[in-house]
Amino acid sequence: MDPEYADALNQAIRLLSLRHRARAAQLLAPLGLHAGQEAVLLELDRVGPLIQAQLSEALGCEPPSVTLMTRKLEVSGHIRRTPDPADKRATVVALTDSGKALADQIRELWVTLAEETIRDLPAATLRQLPGILHTMSTNVDGKSSA
Amino acid sequence: MDPEYADALNQAIRLLSLRHRARAAQLLAPLGLHAGQEAVLLELDRVGPLIQAQLSEALGCEPPSVTLMTRKLEVSGHIRRTPDPADKRATVVALTDSGKALADQIRELWVTLAEETIRDLPAATLRQLPGILHTMSTNVDGKSSA
DNA sequence: GCATAATGGTTATGCGCATAATCTTATGCG
DNA sequence: CGCATAAGATTATGCGCATAACCATTATGC
Numbered sequence: 001m002d003p004e005y006a007d008a009l010n011q012a013i014r015l016l017s018l019r020h021r022a023r024a025a026q027l028l029a030p031l032g033l034h035a036g037q038e039a040v041l042l043e044l045d046r047v048g049p050l051i052q053a054q055l056s057e058a059l060g061c062e063p064p065s066v067t068l069m070t071r072k073l074e075v076s077g078h079i080r081r082t083p084d085p086a087d088k089r090a091t092v093v094a095l096t097d098s099g100k101a102l103a104d105q106i107r108e109l110w111v112t113l114a115e116e117t118i119r120d121l122p123a124a125t126l127r128q129l130p131g132i133l134h135t136m137s138t139n140v141d142g143k144s145s146a
Numbered sequence: 147m148d149p150e151y152a153d154a155l156n157q158a159i160r161l162l163s164l165r166h167r168a169r170a171a172q173l174l175a176p177l178g179l180h181a182g183q184e185a186v187l188l189e190l191d192r193v194g195p196l197i198q199a200q201l202s203e204a205l206g207c208e209p210p211s212v213t214l215m216t217r218k219l220e221v222s223g224h225i226r227r228t229p230d231p232a233d234k235r236a237t238v239v240a241l242t243d244s245g246k247a248l249a250d251q252i253r254e255l256w257v258t259l260a261e262e263t264i265r266d267l268p269a270a271t272l273r274q275l276p277g278i279l280h281t282m283s284t285n286v287d288g289k290s291s292a
Numbered sequence: 293g294c295a296t297a298a299t300g301g302t303t304a305t306g307c308g309c310a311t312a313a314t315c316t317t318a319t320g321c322g
Numbered sequence: 323c324g325c326a327t328a329a330g331a332t333t334a335t336g337c338g339c340a341t342a343a344c345c346a347t348t349a350t351g352c
Contacts, residue, residue, distance in 0.1 A: 006253075009276055012283065015279075016163075019286045037307095088318085091330085114156055117156075117286050121281060132271060136162055139266070141165050141169075164309080208341080209301065210339090210341080235347045
């Protein structure tokens, strides 16, 4: 492959990551949230209470990160962490009412973020875009291939 | 816009960011580099010595981040930081020989990373992809609009 | 020509991510 | 059973990013 193309591609992905995350942080700040925490709330709102291991899998980040993030969301009052009666190792994490309310607000913010992001892209591109991004994610995911 | 589409899009971007960065980190680790440092070396290799403010602009991250990253790359011996004689506030950053050699290796790694990333994507998509990513980046970049 | 603003850097602090090591509980197998 | 192994979670540490506050230098405008 052409090294210039490779460089342009990797750089573009890196820049998009930085900027998209930065913009998300701007939008989430008024809610008292930091970028990354919204994924926890949205996931819990989608599928209900989860074990931290399941949450880790869903978020695509490692267990230690989940421990710290959930702890902070707990002290903020948006999440409840209770020991799993069926498995004494596990702790199940669930949304509080405040967390549910926040999830709704996040979803609204995310519509505006998505609209900003795709501005001026043709409709045909928009139809393919989620699939393209998903393909690239799984392509580069070490856990599935290796 | 459809909230589900927005959610899927934002989530896909977040996941791609995490995974692409994680894979980059895996590839860079044997070189003794951490994800993010490669951008410094590649940029300096592209355009030559830079003031930190210019580097900050080019990398898309804030000056304090540049201070810390360049310091670490300096102690690793891949970069030289010298005071700018023309402007006593500025410090100019340049690659050492070791840094140049590393930049070459990074470019090779980035070809394999890019090839992995775009596996199974149709050629038509590949032609548009850099433009799409760039459009989204600038769309979501606060500094241009706000 | 001097006060004021703007620019370049750094320090301090905090968050999200990572890996490595450790502890506890579950589970599989002889 | 009992014991080795796996799985869930945490602690410690380190990096890349951010913002806020601060200092030193340069540029600006009356």
